[in-house]
Amino acid sequence: MSPNHNKNDLADPVSRLTAQASYNVISLPTAKQQLVALTIKNIKIRIRDLAQTMYVLFSPVWMMLILVFLHLSAKGPAHHMSVKALPFLSDDTCVSTTACTYFGYTGLPATDPIITELTGFFTASEPKSVVPKFYTDEAAMTAAYDASPKNFVVGVVFLGPSTNLTTPPTAGGSAADLYQYTILANHTSYSNSEYLNSRFATAQAYVERAAINLRRKASGKPGLSSPLPLKTDPGTVNSGVGRTFISYANFVGLGSSINQDLNPYYVIFCFQAVWVGVLSVLTEEKKKKIRMAMTMMGMHRDPYLISLWLMQNIQNLATCALMVMILFVGKIFTNTNAFIVWLILVLFSFSCTAFGTIASVMVSDPKKSNTASFMILIWTVGSFGLCMALVFGGGKVIDPTTETLLFLLPSVAIGRAISYISNVEAALGGVTFANLSSGPCGKAMWMLTLDAILFTFIAWYLDAIFPGEYGNALPFDFFLRPSYWGFGQYQNAAEILPNNLQRPTNTVDSAGAANAKEHSDMFEQVDITHIPIEDRSIISARGIRKVYTTGPGWAYSVPLYGLFVRLFYPPKSERKTGPFAGYQRQEVVKGLDLEVHKNEILGFLGHNGAGKTTSLSIIMGMVKPSAGSVVVNGHLMPGSDAAGGRKIDMRTLTEVQKQMGVCPQHDVLFETLSAWETVQLYATIKGVKVLGRTNAGSTGSPSTGSQSSQQLLDEYLDHLLEDVYLKEKKHERVATFSGGMKRKLSVALAFLGDPKVVLLDEPTTGMDVFTRKQVWQLMQDSKAGRAILLTTHSMEEADALGDRIAILSDGQLQTMGSSLFLKNRFGLGYRLSLEKRRVMLTDQRHAAQQKQNHYNNNLEIQATSTMDEVNTVLFDEERTTAIIQQHFPDATIDVNTATDITYVLPTTGTVEQRNGRSAQEYIQDKKAALPGLFAHLDSEIAANRLGVKSVGLSLTTLEEVFVSLQEQEEAEKLAKEEAENNSNDSK
Numbered sequence: 001m002s003p004n005h006n007k008n009d010l011a012d013p014v015s016r017l018t019a020q021a022s023y024n025v026i027s028l029p030t031a032k033q034q035l036v037a038l039t040i041k042n043i044k045i046r047i048r049d050l051a052q053t054m055y056v057l058f059s060p061v062w063m064m065l066i067l068v069f070l071h072l073s074a075k076g077p078a079h080h081m082s083v084k085a086l087p088f089l090s091d092d093t094c095v096s097t098t099a100c101t102y103f104g105y106t107g108l109p110a111t112d113p114i115i116t117e118l119t120g121f122f123t124a125s126e127p128k129s130v131v132p133k134f135y136t137d138e139a140a141m142t143a144a145y146d147a148s149p150k151n152f153v154v155g156v157v158f159l160g161p162s163t164n165l166t167t168p169p170t171a172g173g174s175a176a177d178l179y180q181y182t183i184l185a186n187h188t189s190y191s192n193s194e195y196l197n198s199r200f201a202t203a204q205a206y207v208e209r210a211a212i213n214l215r216r217k218a219s220g221k222p223g224l225s226s227p228l229p230l231k232t233d234p235g236t237v238n239s240g241v242g243r244t245f246i247s248y249a250n251f252v253g254l255g256s257s258i259n260q261d262l263n264p265y266y267v268i269f270c271f272q273a274v275w276v277g278v279l280s281v282l283t284e285e286k287k288k289k290i291r292m293a294m295t296m297m298g299m300h301r302d303p304y305l306i307s308l309w310l311m312q313n314i315q316n317l318a319t320c321a322l323m324v325m326i327l328f329v330g331k332i333f334t335n336t337n338a339f340i341v342w343l344i345l346v347l348f349s350f351s352c353t354a355f356g357t358i359a360s361v362m363v364s365d366p367k368k369s370n371t372a373s374f375m376i377l378i379w380t381v382g383s384f385g386l387c388m389a390l391v392f393g394g395g396k397v398i399d400p401t402t403e404t405l406l407f408l409l410p411s412v413a414i415g416r417a418i419s420y421i422s423n424v425e426a427a428l429g430g431v432t433f434a435n436l437s438s439g440p441c442g443k444a445m446w447m448l449t450l451d452a453i454l455f456t457f458i459a460w461y462l463d464a465i466f467p468g469e470y471g472n473a474l475p476f477d478f479f480l481r482p483s484y485w486g487f488g489q490y491q492n493a494a495e496i497l498p499n500n501l502q503r504p505t506n507t508v509d510s511a512g513a514a515n516a517k518e519h520s521d522m523f524e525q526v527d528i529t530h531i532p533i534e535d536r537s538i539i540s541a542r543g544i545r546k547v548y549t550t551g552p553g554w555a556y557s558v559p560l561y562g563l564f565v566r567l568f569y570p571p572k573s574e575r576k577t578g579p580f581a582g583y584q585r586q587e588v589v590k591g592l593d594l595e596v597h598k599n600e601i602l603g604f605l606g607h608n609g610a611g612k613t614t615s616l617s618i619i620m621g622m623v624k625p626s627a628g629s630v631v632v633n634g635h636l637m638p639g640s641d642a643a644g645g646r647k648i649d650m651r652t653l654t655e656v657q658k659q660m661g662v663c664p665q666h667d668v669l670f671e672t673l674s675a676w677e678t679v680q681l682y683a684t685i686k687g688v689k690v691l692g693r694t695n696a697g698s699t700g701s702p703s704t705g706s707q708s709s710q711q712l713l714d715e716y717l718d719h720l721l722e723d724v725y726l727k728e729k730k731h732e733r734v735a736t737f738s739g740g741m742k743r744k745l746s747v748a749l750a751f752l753g754d755p756k757v758v759l760l761d762e763p764t765t766g767m768d769v770f771t772r773k774q775v776w777q778l779m780q781d782s783k784a785g786r787a788i789l790l791t792t793h794s795m796e797e798a799d800a801l802g803d804r805i806a807i808l809s810d811g812q813l814q815t816m817g818s819s820l821f822l823k824n825r826f827g828l829g830y831r832l833s834l835e836k837r838r839v840m841l842t843d844q845r846h847a848a849q850q851k852q853n854h855y856n857n858n859l860e861i862q863a864t865s866t867m868d869e870v871n872t873v874l875f876d877e878e879r880t881t882a883i884i885q886q887h888f889p890d891a892t893i894d895v896n897t898a899t900d901i902t903y904v905l906p907t908t909g910t911v912e913q914r915n916g917r918s919a920q921e922y923i924q925d926k927k928a929a930l931p932g933l934f935a936h937l938d939s940e941i942a943a944n945r946l947g948v949k950s951v952g953l954s955l956t957t958l959e960e961v962f963v964s965l966q967e968q969e970e971a972e973k974l975a976k977e978e979a980e981n982n983s984n985d986s987k
């Protein structure tokens with residue numbers, strides 16, 4: 001007895017009503033309920049898988065801490081000093097050279113000697129023509145700057161004419177000696193270390209030198225030359241001021257340098273955990289086919305993705321808050337508004353969530369997610385690095401449109417924003433809401449919002465059109481079709497199904513008939529007159545084919561492998577040499593015709609790799625057939641030939657999935673959920689509603705009137721678990737279940753919500769004999785009202801459950817019919833078992849007497865000794881065999897032991913033996929010979945002439961049928977190959 005059952009569980013399993021029989025259940029899935037259920041599931045899994053959650057939540061925070069350590073360790077007395085050249089006013093400073101104001105001024109007339117001096121310096125030093133431009137007042141000058149900041153380099157407000165400069169200074173100095181002016185330069189575009197690039201210092205050097213010269217000239221001294229190198233002698237540096245001007249701005253602490261240069265890269269780097277988190281969940285659930293199973297249960301892809309993104313993005317809010325906390329506590333940022341930094345990080349994290357989803361489209365294997373994650377890292381950090389090197393670097397002022405376009409890359413937008421904040425912080429400033437629009441941060445935030453939306457859309461779109469190995473690829477224009485959004489009357493091509501796909505109205509099974517055309521005696525012609533037309537062909541597959549294209553080993557490492565193979569598949573079907581060697585086209589399902597009617601279980605048998613799972617996946621709508629059509633309960637499945645390129649309503653699959661229950665070959669369960677949580681989750685995905693108890697189920701049960709719908713649902717789910725004998729274990733986690741228990745839970749899920757079509761792929765694998773029998777009982781009891789397609793390797797199971805059995809070999813149906821038909825048609829025939837008579841001889845005298853008696857009767861005596869007794873077997877093998885062969889000339893002995901002997905009575909016969917009669921006629925003849933044989937044996941046994949105690953007759957087993965069919969297939973294959981070889985040799 002299985003240790004997992006208690007006494008109650010085992011009490012009379014046969015008479016117990018199943019959940020299906022006890023409750024009226026319907027399925028009405030809604031996206032909202034699915035979203036809630038999936039989000040709760042995600043939260044539970046995250047909480048229970050603490051290691052992974054901690055990694056996703058805290059690794060960005062930890063990385064941020066490292067930045068703080070780096071920052072702290074770089075602080076202190078160590079400063080570096082660099083010498084920077086003083087730039088010219090006309091060094092690449094304007095977007096438009098012609099419309100550029102290199103030097104604007106106001107406050108004194110154009111004829112003022114100071115302007116004359118300056119014009120002389122510009123002519124002597126500046127590489128381009130720099131004409132000082134007069135403005136009537138400061139407002140006019142700033143208006144010109146505001147109108148085109150990129151075309152205005154520097155402006156000087158002179159606070160009066162230079163009259164006090166043109167007189168020699170008074171001895172000891174006085175207020176009248178002062179000359180005041182203000183320089184306006186666009187410092188916001190430049191970091192502190194790039195202060196010189198703002199041309200502030202250049203303008204100052206020019207003005208100071210002009211003022212000095214006026215004073216010198218007033219004192220009769222010659223004027224100094226230009227403060228910048230003369231064009232005629234570029235190497236000259238005058239009076240300590242010039243190209244190698246040493247600015248205080250160049251004494252920059254290393255910490256400050258890290259802030260500016262390293263921060264943006266580091267922040268981008270920190271977000272790796274976000275895309276890794278999403279990627280690992282998606283690839284894992286795809287690989288384990290959990291997502292496929294949930295889809296088959298009626299899950300819409302949108303709630304699935306939204307719940308995942310919600311979960312991740314909510315987590316991102318917390319992660320980003322912690323990161324900001326560390327940035328501010330670690331004093332990397334101090335003056336900037338923390339909420340602005342948090343918003344920038346959060347907006348970027350939303351894009352990272354989308355990156356993870358996009359990557360999951362490209363790699364289907366969780367093992368490859370590290371590579372994919374690394375590729376995203378290179379892309380994000382690399383794109384920002386390139387932009388810094390080529391576009392933003394060196395304090396270049398860039399065109400706003402170029403900047404906006406570059407901000408379409410989220411990493412560039414965040415990198416630029418963080419870089420800007422770091423620079424402003426280093427200059428002891430900060431970014432606040434008041435000055436948000438004056439730097440790139442405001443634009444970066446808008447663009448990060450747009451990027452998050454854009455990349456989320458790209459992820460959502462790619463996920464739909466490249467669902468991976470298992471999944472129904474949506475058409476590329478799916479989101480433009482109203483039916484995807486649930487608009488318009490539901491329409492399915494079923495209404496205009498071609499005749500051959502309509503429910504059959506003939507009297508014999510149409511698939512059988514279709515197959516029978518070619519091999520009339522291999523397929524049973526089943527009379528279906530008693531099946532109402534609307535109950536026929538609940539599952540109907542016509543001529544389905546599937547060709548898989550597999551690439552050479554290296555191709556599997558290519559992102560979007562499936563697309564790659566399709567695009568680059570070489571024209572020759574197989575290549576033996578070159579880089580494309582290893583490409584193969586393999587037809588694994590070769591024109592399969594199947595019908596499963598209501599109240600029927602069709603056992604689907606076949607050797608490993610025969611194509612059972614592929615056929616089942618095609619019927620489920622998870623794999624697109626290369627050819628052929630599938631109709632499930634009147635719905636023509638997407639991808640069917642019969643659709644003839646017509647756009648089937650996008651809701652078809654959802655409609656079918658509402659009516660379908662599946663138990664895939666591999667358990668698709670969440671290890672961290674309990675059995676109860678699992679059935680609850682799938683019940684919500686399926687939208688299971690319990691309307692009440694059936695008449696049968698209400699016997700002896702309390703009225704449902706007082707119960708809420710939730711209570712009824714719980715009761716139903718409880719019953720369902722009881723049906724598979726898991727009620728006692730319902731609060732235990734699936735991870736602690738044995739293989740057989742997991743299978744039982746998968747079977748329960750397949751029957752959840754009263755599906756009209758149930759597809760079971762090897763449901764009892766790994767179950768012990770006792771459990772298997774219980775599950776068989778469940779299947780048998782649940783058969784009413786539905787069509788069940790069951791693949792199995794257990795002949796006993798197919799024999800016990802299958803109303804009809806289809807045997808698939810190499811992608812083709814070999815035969816189909818009831819178990820009896822198959823045994824009659826392909827079996828070894830009957831097995832006649834005879835128990836030999838034995839006598840127990842306790843004393844020698846008695847033994848001798850007995851022996852003598854038997855010798856007198858001409859009976860063979862076999863003596864076998866057991867312990868100290870003598871067992872004597874009295875059996876006349878020759879006489880018995882002769883009698884049997886009189887009725888069945890080709891009868892042979894199969895097993896012969898001391899106690900029993902078994903004869904095989906073949907019923908099929910060879911072509912020669914049939915002598916023109918059909919196989920069916922021959923079988924009938926053989927059956928007719930049985931009564932004669934038995935009458936003959938009975939009379940001989942009664943006369944004590946055979947030494948036979950009892951006789952039993954059994955039909956050949958299905959296993960023997962299967963083996964004999966496989967042998968036949970192998971023999972045919974060999975013969976074909978030999979014939980081909982011979983014909984090649986003779987050429």
Ligand SMILES: Nc1ncnc2c1ncn2[C@@H]1O[C@H](COP(=O)(O)OP(=O)(O)OP(=O)(O)O)[C@@H](O)[C@H]1O
Pocket residue numbers: 469548549550586588606607608609610611612613614615665
């Ligand atoms: N995605 C795929 N790409 C390429 N070949 C595939 C793919 N899936 C299945 N095949 C091939 O198709 C053939 C049929 O596989 P399938 O899984 O349908 O067989 P099966 O009858 O269910 O076998 P088993 O009894 O072992 O489960 C096999 O040769 C398999 O290698």
